[in-house]
Amino acid sequence: RGVLPSGAAQGRLWQNIVCVGRNYAEHAKEMGSALPAEPLFFLKPSSAYVREGSPIVRPYYCRNLHHEVELGVVIGRRAQAVPQDAAMEHVAGYALCLDMTARDTQEECKKKGLPWTLAKGFGSSCPVSDFVPKEKIPDPHKLQIWLKVNGKMRQEGDTSSMIFSIPYLISYISHIFTLEEGDLILTGSPKGVGSVEANDEIEAGIRDVLSMRFKVLRPKYTF
Numbered sequence: 218r219g220v221l222p223s224g225a226a227q228g229r230l231w232q233n234i235v236c237v238g239r240n241y242a243e244h245a246k247e248m249g250s251a252l253p254a255e256p257l258f259f260l261k262p263s264s265a266y267v268r269e270g271s272p273i274v275r276p277y278y279c280r281n282l283h284h285e286v287e288l289g290v291v292i293g294r295r296a297q298a299v300p301q302d303a304a305m306e307h308v309a310g311y312a313l314c315l316d317m318t319a320r321d322t323q324e325e326c327k328k329k330g331l332p333w334t335l336a337k338g339f340g341s342s343c344p345v346s347d348f349v350p351k352e353k354i355p356d357p358h359k360l361q362i363w364l365k366v367n368g369k370m371r372q373e374g375d376t377s378s379m380i381f382s383i384p385y386l387i388s389y390i391s392h393i394f395t396l397e398e399g400d401l402i403l404t405g406s407p408k409g410v411g412s413v414e415a416n417d418e419i420e421a422g423i424r425d426v427l428s429m430r431f432k433v434l435r436p437k438y439t440f
């Protein structure tokens with residue numbers, strides 16, 4: 218296909234956001250987490266998207282906002298219970314994404330056995346780059362993704378290090394719920410996640426493909 222998902226025509230590039238966690242061994246290690254035997258995933262609301270030009274706003278309850286740079290896979294065709302060997306036919310393309318995380322909130326949620334929605338699903342928690350049609354990425358498992366804060370390199374990862382491959386993830390998720398055209402799968406963060414403060418500038422990229430910049434703002438209101 219290689220065309221923009223139809224949602225783009227309505228000014229809304231992508232729809233559901235499905236995030237995969239602990240998909241890079243070194244990131245699981247830095248978080249003190251065990252390697253997953255099966256994909257761990259969670260959802261963000263579609264209102265979590267932000268595009269370049271709009272800021273990332275730290276949620277009022279968060280004291281430790283973390284960046285996680287991740288490759289996003291954009292679904293181009295409905296996928297319901299698809300086998301791995303047909304999964305890539307459902308991909309329209311890719312995007313670079315940030316899985317912004319209220320890390321202190323996530324730690325509290327983990328301790329209490331609560332869901333991660335407050336930590337992962339706040340407004341502006343999913344900055345996304347421009348859409349890259351799949352024809353421009355011959356092998357999505359051979360990409361270098363990186364992230365700098367105020368010009369200093371924080372994360373450098375290679376998508377070849379993913380524990381679960383993109384076809385495996387699409388197949389796995391599509392056996393749990395139907396993936397629709399325009400849905401975006403965040404494939405997990407490599408190591409090097411860390412804090413950002415108000416007025417920091419995050420720059421991130423897929424080497425030789427694209428880069429993007431976002432500014433971090435403090436919340437307008439605290440309660």
Ligand SMILES: CC(=O)CC(=O)C(=O)O
Binds near residue numbers: 237285404
């Ligand atoms: C520990 C996490 O926050 C999981 C996650 O989002 C990841 O990318 O890994």
Ligand SMILES: [Mg+2]
Binds near residue numbers: 236237
């Ligand atoms: Mg993540």
